[in-house]
Amino acid sequence: MLRDPGARKKLVDEANAGPYGERFGGEARKPDFDLMRVLDAPVPPNPTVNEAARARGVDPVGLMIDLALDTDFGQFFVQPNAPFDHDIVKQLLSHPRTVMGFSDAGAHVSQMSDCSIQTHLLAHWVRDRQDFTLEEAVRMMTLAPARAWGFHDRGLVREGLVADLNVLDPARVTPDMPTVVHDLPAGARRIKQTASGFLATVVGGRITVREGRHTGATPGVLIRGAGARSRM
Numbered sequence: 001m002l003r004d005p006g007a008r009k010k011l012v013d014e015a016n017a018g019p020y021g022e023r024f025g026g027e028a029r030k031p032d033f034d035l036m037r038v039l040d041a042p043v044p045p046n047p048t049v050n051e052a053a054r055a056r057g058v059d060p061v062g063l064m065i066d067l068a069l070d071t072d073f074g075q076f077f078v079q080p081n082a083p084f085d086h087d088i089v090k091q092l093l094s095h096p097r098t099v100m101g102f103s104d105a106g107a108h109v110s111q112m113s114d115c116s117i118q119t120h121l122l123a124h125w126v127r128d129r130q131d132f133t134l135e136e137a138v139r140m141m142t143l144a145p146a147r148a149w150g151f152h153d154r155g156l157v158r159e160g161l162v163a164d165l166n167v168l169d170p171a172r173v174t175p176d177m178p179t180v181v182h183d184l185p186a187g188a189r190r191i192k193q194t195a196s197g198f199l200a201t202v203v204g205g206r207i208t209v210r211e212g213r214h215t216g217a218t219p220g221v222l223i224r225g226a227g228a229r230s231r232m
Contacts, residue, residue: 002065012061033060035083038067039076042116042175042193043124049077076178090131093140099148100140109190116175119195123174134170151223163205166198173197 001007020030033049040046047055053063067075092098100121103114118141126137146155154162178193194212201209204219 002069008062008065011065012059015061016059031060032079036077036079038063039078039177042177043120043128046078074179086129086131090125093125093132099145101145109184110188111191113178113191113193116178116193116195119173119175119197122168122170127170127173163202165200165202167200167202169197169199171197 002011015031020028023029031049033053036049037046038049038052049060049063052067053060056063056066058066064075064077100118102117106114121132121137121141122134125131126134132140143155146152154164157165174196176194176196178191180189181192182189184190196212198209199211200207203217204221206217206219207215208217208219209215
């Protein structure tokens with residue numbers, strides 16, 4: 001149906017001029033093709049839908065239909081709620097009270113993949129933009145959150161501390177392109193995103209992942225910060 005000119009025109013007209021109700025959060029909103037981007041690569045820069053449409057000489061909605069068909073519906077589009085300002089975000093990331101985390105740790109797995117945050121920092125902010133040194137980024141991801149949450153037995157490579165380590169190649173580390181899989185209970189979908197450039201992940205001195213494959217080792221244990229212990 002998407003290849004039918006009549007159906008295509010109806011979709012283009014509806015998307016550009018159709019009614020959009022009030023929105024208070026995640027409701028469908030009128031598309032902003034100068035804000036929405038075509039996810040061609042796992043890290044920026046990625047073209048806006050308007051930029052890609054102008055390059056092909058088609059309507060932005062027509063471009064989205066074309067890319068969907070070209071990729072057997074594997075193409076990702078990203079529309080943030082507001083324009084992304086690298087200078088402001090860099091200022092936020094550099095603030096001494098900012099702590100790297102995993103966002104909401106996967107509460108919206110059908111819509112986003114937050115597991116790429118750390119590899120995005122290494123690939124985009126460190127290697128591509130050089131806004132942070134590798135040493136600064138490693139501290140942001142390890143020592144800073146360990147200290148913030150009261151885990152004083154980890155976060156540094158030091159005798160007597162927990163041997164949690166990642167062995168990586170700074171020249172290659174990057175999040176991979178996301179994919180959609182249906183492996184949740186009842187076949188529900190989620191966005192899956194792996195990473196490249198890692199030789200191994202070591203937990204408590206044992207290798208758990210080698211070159212992207214789980215070794216079967218499960219040495220990890222549930223840990224609780226001082227705040228959680230005080231409430232028990």
